[in-house]
Amino acid sequence: MAEVVASRxxxxxxxLKMSQPLGGAMAFMGVDSCMPxxxxxxxxxxxxxxxxxxxxxxxIPFQTTAMNEVTTILGGLDNLEQACVNIHKRTxxxxxxxxxxxxxxxxxxxxxxxxxxxxxxHPELDGVALVAVPTPDFSGALQTGWAKAVxxxxxxxxxxxSGSVAGQVNIxxxxxxxxxxxxEIREMVEAFGLEPIILxxxxxxxxGHVPDHYVGTTYGGTTxxxxxxxxxxxxxxxxxxxxxxxxxxxxxxxxVPFTVLDRLxxxxxxxxxVRLLQKISGRGAPPKVxxxxxxxxxxxxxxxxxxxxxxxxxxxxxDLLFSLSAFLAEMGGEVVTAVTSVESPVxxxxxxxxxxxxxxxxxxxxxxxxxxxxxxxxSHGRMVAHRLGVPLFRVGFPMFDRLGAAHQRTVGYxxxxxxxxxxxxxxxxxxxxxxxxxxxxxxTGVPVEDGHAPAATH
Amino acid sequence: xLQAKVQEVFNEPGCATxxxxxxxxxxxxxxxxLTPGAAAGGCAFDGAKIALQPITDCIHLVHGPIAxxxxxxxxxxxxxxxxxxxxxxxxxxxxxxxxxxGGEKKLYRAIKEAIARFDPPAVFVYQTCVPAMIGDDIVKVxxxxxxxxxxxxxxxxxxxxxxxxxxxxxxGGEALLDYVIGTEEPAVTTPCDINIIGDYNIAGxxxxxxxxxxxxxxxxxxxxxxxxxxxxxxxxxxxRISMIVxxxxxxxxxxxxxxxxxxxYFEGSFYGITDTSQALRxxxxxxxxxxxxxxxxxxxxxxxxxxxxxVETRLAAYRRRLEGRKVLLYTGGHKSWSVISAxxxxxxxxxxxxxxxxxxxxKERARDLMGEDGKLYEAxxxxxxxxxxxxxxxxxxxSGGRTQFIALKAKTPWLDMNQERHQAYAGYVGMLALVEEIxxxxxxxxxxxxxxxxxxxxxxxxx
Numbered sequence: 035m036a037e038v039v040a041s042r043x044x045x046x047x048x049x050l051k052m053s054q055p056l057g058g059a060m061a062f063m064g065v066d067s068c069m070p071x072x073x074x075x076x077x078x079x080x081x082x083x084x085x086x087x088x089x090x091x092x093x094i095p096f097q098t099t100a101m102n103e104v105t106t107i108l109g110g111l112d113n114l115e116q117a118c119v120n121i122h123k124r125t126x127x128x129x130x131x132x133x134x135x136x137x138x139x140x141x142x143x144x145x146x147x148x149x150x151x152x153x154x155x156h157p158e159l160d161g162v163a164l165v166a167v168p169t170p171d172f173s174g175a176l177q178t179g180w181a182k183a184v185x186x187x188x189x190x191x192x193x194x195x196s197g198s199v200a201g202q203v204n205i206x207x208x209x210x211x212x213x214x215x216x217x218e219i220r221e222m223v224e225a226f227g228l229e230p231i232i233l234x235x236x237x238x239x240x241x242g243h244v245p246d247h248y249v250g251t252t253y254g255g256t257t258x259x260x261x262x263x264x265x266x267x268x269x270x271x272x273x274x275x276x277x278x279x280x281x282x283x284x285x286x287x288x289x290v291p292f293t294v295l296d297r298l299x300x301x302x303x304x305x306x307x308v309r310l311l312q313k314i315s316g317r318g319a320p321p322k323v324x325x326x327x328x329x330x331x332x333x334x335x336x337x338x339x340x341x342x343x344x345x346x347x348x349x350x351x352x353d354l355l356f357s358l359s360a361f362l363a364e365m366g367g368e369v370v371t372a373v374t375s376v377e378s379p380v381x382x383x384x385x386x387x388x389x390x391x392x393x394x395x396x397x398x399x400x401x402x403x404x405x406x407x408x409x410x411x412x413s414h415g416r417m418v419a420h421r422l423g424v425p426l427f428r429v430g431f432p433m434f435d436r437l438g439a440a441h442q443r444t445v446g447y448x449x450x451x452x453x454x455x456x457x458x459x460x461x462x463x464x465x466x467x468x469x470x471x472x473x474x475x476x477x478t479g480v481p482v483e484d485g486h487a488p489a490a491t492h
Numbered sequence: 493x494l495q496a497k498v499q500e501v502f503n504e505p506g507c508a509t510x511x512x513x514x515x516x517x518x519x520x521x522x523x524x525x526l527t528p529g530a531a532a533g534g535c536a537f538d539g540a541k542i543a544l545q546p547i548t549d550c551i552h553l554v555h556g557p558i559a560x561x562x563x564x565x566x567x568x569x570x571x572x573x574x575x576x577x578x579x580x581x582x583x584x585x586x587x588x589x590x591x592x593x594g595g596e597k598k599l600y601r602a603i604k605e606a607i608a609r610f611d612p613p614a615v616f617v618y619q620t621c622v623p624a625m626i627g628d629d630i631v632k633v634x635x636x637x638x639x640x641x642x643x644x645x646x647x648x649x650x651x652x653x654x655x656x657x658x659x660x661x662x663x664g665g666e667a668l669l670d671y672v673i674g675t676e677e678p679a680v681t682t683p684c685d686i687n688i689i690g691d692y693n694i695a696g697x698x699x700x701x702x703x704x705x706x707x708x709x710x711x712x713x714x715x716x717x718x719x720x721x722x723x724x725x726x727x728x729x730x731x732r733i734s735m736i737v738x739x740x741x742x743x744x745x746x747x748x749x750x751x752x753x754x755x756x757y758f759e760g761s762f763y764g765i766t767d768t769s770q771a772l773r774x775x776x777x778x779x780x781x782x783x784x785x786x787x788x789x790x791x792x793x794x795x796x797x798x799x800x801x802x803v804e805t806r807l808a809a810y811r812r813r814l815e816g817r818k819v820l821l822y823t824g825g826h827k828s829w830s831v832i833s834a835x836x837x838x839x840x841x842x843x844x845x846x847x848x849x850x851x852x853x854x855k856e857r858a859r860d861l862m863g864e865d866g867k868l869y870e871a872x873x874x875x876x877x878x879x880x881x882x883x884x885x886x887x888x889x890x891s892g893g894r895t896q897f898i899a900l901k902a903k904t905p906w907l908d909m910n911q912e913r914h915q916a917y918a919g920y921v922g923m924l925a926l927v928e929e930i931x932x933x934x935x936x937x938x939x940x941x942x943x944x945x946x947x948x949x950x951x952x953x954x955x
Contacts, residue, residue, distance in 0.1 A: 043602075044598050044602040044605055045584070045603075046581075046583045047581065047609075049558060049581050049583060049585065051585070052559075053559035053563055055559065074621070074652075075535045075651075076531050076532075077534050077538045078535075078559060080535065080538060081534070081538070081567075084567055084893065084894075087896070092897055097530070097531070098528070098531050099528045099529070100527070100528045100531045101653055102653055102654075103653050103655075106653045116528040116529060117528035118529065120527060120528060120530045121530075124529075124530060124873075136556070136559060136591075137621040140621075170557070171557035171559040171622070172558075172590065172622060173587065175558070244942075245901065248875045248882075248901075250874065414565070414566055414581075
């Protein structure tokens, strides 16, 4: 539906996009007893760490190979080797998730070769999975880094199984899902008597629980054993188009059939998910799920007054952009501005005239031109909201100026219901009431087009 | 050329640590080799940007792939009393094609677009690892852009891989010395003009101190770089004296201002009552030595007396509540000692402090202030930090965002002492604010509730 265009500026102003290695590291944070490691300068990790800490409000395990001027010239093998050995020595980690950066990719490190050498030299690391992902900063975005890391975990850890385990399903979770979203997905899957293995599972690691002792790695998330066992599942459900390649890799490696669901927000989308769960489990929808659907219907009835014809400007990574824009359109809203970080096939489906691959500046200018009544993007959009005087609803990553980012839930019947209420309340709060002089005499307004009454001109 | 600059910065005669070294040690530089897999902290680029971004009316353009600015922008609270231009995240967002074909042309176009769009008095261009590796010559691009576009375009050559944040701070300072300071003249000068170097007006801390200076007739002429306009940096060479606020970060700037323009400097702090008074006294004394009216000394003493009396009265109430409370301090640089003395003023005991980024002087001062029981930590492993807090060796931790959740997960009060903080703690009012915040955190009833186990946890559940 949408025409996808790239912003043509040389100067990126107020970036929307974040880097691939950060996305890759985030995916590894959904793996239990893991240490994400960026193969680059220490700043690569430091900047990412600050963002993650501010968003999740959690201690974030995150390391660096600390490349310096000399190793940048001579090669990073020694640093990578030392990093793996040191991390193993200092933590009880089971997995080291290695993401390259612009620095190591520009030099052209032989990552696979380096890891083979490290394996030969350090048998003490035999019990530690070293998962390596090429994620140069100069291509892709956070979402693609996440997707590459998940694909790498599937390719490097999943084992083909001789038979399948009845009722075991894989959920490949995209970067746009919060720990709260994942919790909701798990509950829905379990409601059909199925046992999900969710990869990555941020709901286990970054849901904000308080452990009673110090842990130097991730605590919670998908275990290595569970990842290995994914080959024995009866089906894989990939959530978000970005998870398609990982699902394909799983099918290629272990023959697990898969379904890619582009989104899980909105009545129709959740219905499709429930239908799929029915098919896989052979069970009807339990009363709890029926009740949730009915509650969502009621929320749509109560909320549609606020959404109809409301102009919304949206900036998010491709899968989140698609999910939210489709939901808004289904509630009667108009997505007048759609900006994203990187190309994706799902962008064609966004219900907007145009999707710009660009920055917050593209977002701001378009939102102003189009007269958007609501802005939806991550926390960096707060300055835009301030300048335009338009309310901002924060979505995606990073969300550093609000509490509970990990628990914001927008998927499933319940998540969609909550989203309608949260957005609806914001719109009600900022709704405009007409004064005595705001009614132009009939005949001076805009003519009726396409059988639509024109939107009020004030 | 960058190598020469790094060597020069390492060989800092103003630095006490450096003075104590042999010729050979000095040549080796002061960057300790980082341990891969066990390192934390920002890179040189980060440091350079921290030092320069507070120049509020300029565009700060990062030449590199998206990580450097996309992940890093909008994460500090250096405040401005006017222009907001510095808060714009600007980058060339280099793509793989730029890496293959070189990014110089794109950088030039980006500078041009920035000037056309925002009309800043100057553009700072930051080098990062990838363009440095492929040989993008930002110095040349900036030179051409300055000529063609008629505005100062300043190269800041501190790619991440050259070292740590602190080195980056200094390289940022070098860019000011090479391209900015001395390029304009102030409309008027007074015998009471000073430079404040190494304060970034985090959370607006300058505003807690500057009114006192203004009252004394002292003008902050050169701002390096907290709440600066570009012009406030260009004229720094005309100040009578410099105060360097963060002992390590921009010492090279203070020293070279002395060397080139004869501006003497001193190192001081606005954290705590004693240090604030000391700083004001030193400013007054040094200004009078350089020709300011001698009555400045008396007026300064009068102001100090008045302010100390006011704050003492207000603090007395807190002293009763806070006396004997124990604090673990995990910060660095001058804060490693200045905060100890500040807290000592209300009877809070610092049981340990980190001296990661501190000079030998800093360490000695911390040692003196804490007494025999206090510990100096070069590095405190997070597991040990957690244990100390969990076991109640300290009632509270004051640190930066990175260790915030070590404290909170140990169910211990925590206060932000680093550059990400939102609260201002400088001068007499700032001291009061700090103590108020500490008291607010310690007095919160959540701690007691959090430490209680669930009363129902004595029965087996269903799973």
